[in-house]
Amino acid sequence: MNIETISEQRCFGGVQGFYWHDSRETGGAMKFGVFRPPLAQNAKAPVLYYLAGLTCTEETFVIKAGAQRLAAELGLILVTPDTSPRDTGIEGATGDWEFGEAAGFYLDATTPVFAKRFRMYSYVTKELPAVIGANFASADMHRESIFGHSMGGHGALTIALKNPQRYKSVSAFAPIVAPSEVPWGRKALLRYLGDDRSTWKPYDACALIRNGARFPSTILVDQGLADKFLESQLQPERFDRVCRDAGQALTLRLHAGYDHSYYFIGTLIADHLRHHADALRS
Numbered sequence: 001m002n003i004e005t006i007s008e009q010r011c012f013g014g015v016q017g018f019y020w021h022d023s024r025e026t027g028g029a030m031k032f033g034v035f036r037p038p039l040a041q042n043a044k045a046p047v048l049y050y051l052a053g054l055t056c057t058e059e060t061f062v063i064k065a066g067a068q069r070l071a072a073e074l075g076l077i078l079v080t081p082d083t084s085p086r087d088t089g090i091e092g093a094t095g096d097w098e099f100g101e102a103a104g105f106y107l108d109a110t111t112p113v114f115a116k117r118f119r120m121y122s123y124v125t126k127e128l129p130a131v132i133g134a135n136f137a138s139a140d141m142h143r144e145s146i147f148g149h150s151m152g153g154h155g156a157l158t159i160a161l162k163n164p165q166r167y168k169s170v171s172a173f174a175p176i177v178a179p180s181e182v183p184w185g186r187k188a189l190l191r192y193l194g195d196d197r198s199t200w201k202p203y204d205a206c207a208l209i210r211n212g213a214r215f216p217s218t219i220l221v222d223q224g225l226a227d228k229f230l231e232s233q234l235q236p237e238r239f240d241r242v243c244r245d246a247g248q249a250l251t252l253r254l255h256a257g258y259d260h261s262y263y264f265i266g267t268l269i270a271d272h273l274r275h276h277a278d279a280l281r282s
């Protein structure tokens with residue numbers, strides 16, 4: 001559970017740090033970011049995990065989303081894991097931005113080539129929380145929430161739907177909601193999980209809802225209408241439909257003119273932080 005500090009910077013009265021540790025789940029070094037708000041100097045603070053998308057690292061959200069000012073005010077600890085194991089040496093794990101390193105899809109792979117290292121579901125839900133709890137005394141591990149973007153939105157939705165009592169709230173920016181049905185997801189699930197599509201369902205938010213999974217509070221999803229991946233990869237209307245059919249509370253907001261970038265995330269980050277702070281207060 002030992003971590004090494006890469007850097008720590010004072011930020012809005014708190015501390016933005018980057019760290020690494022040897023991960024049992026992914027079999028190598030994993031980097032992550034932690035923002036601690038000012039109140040964490042002498043009190044416990046809730047933990048909000050952010051899962052980033054394809055091509056991203058533990059730094060992307062930290063540098064681009066502009067979340068720290070409000071997280072400092074709201075008293076939220078922000079934890080930002082990397083998006084996959086790195087330097088795996090596995091053939092096929094590099095050279096394609098949609099698959100492999102930086103594209104871990106927040107699942108536990110089962111195909112022989114990827115099963116040992118690509119275990120981001122267990123990493124994010126078990127190992128990383130244990131590392132945070134053991135190394136950051138101010139982290140209140142009984143108050144956790146999760147959100148993410150695109151591939152990370154898929155990760156946040158599926159993780160929350162599978163652990164509805166664990167996370168107090170969930171939200172997503174432009175998530176992949178039905179990976180079994182779109183090119184990014186089909187490519188990744190086939191190579192990580194094999195061709196038995198029944199094994200894909202636990203990693204597909206629409207399929208999870210269809211099969212009875214529910215989240216106890218309203219799920220927040222924001223989607224830009226000028227997003228170049230909207231029709232081909234994201235298709236939020238699928239999630240809207242299954243949530244309506246199942247009676248799952250969902251706030252899906254569509255925003256004219258916004259694309260897939262961190263300018264979109266930065267525009268809406270305050271709403272998401274408040275959504276989580278409200279749920280984490282109790």
Ligand SMILES: N[C@@H](CCC(=O)N[C@@H](CSC=O)C(=O)NCC(=O)O)C(=O)O
Nearest residue numbers: 053054055056097149150151152261262
């Ligand atoms: N290289 C790609 C674009 C990759 C991209 O847009 N990645 C998104 C996440 S996509 C879904 O998971 C991202 O968050 N990028 C980081 C950023 O700083 O914007 C292409 O050729 O289109």
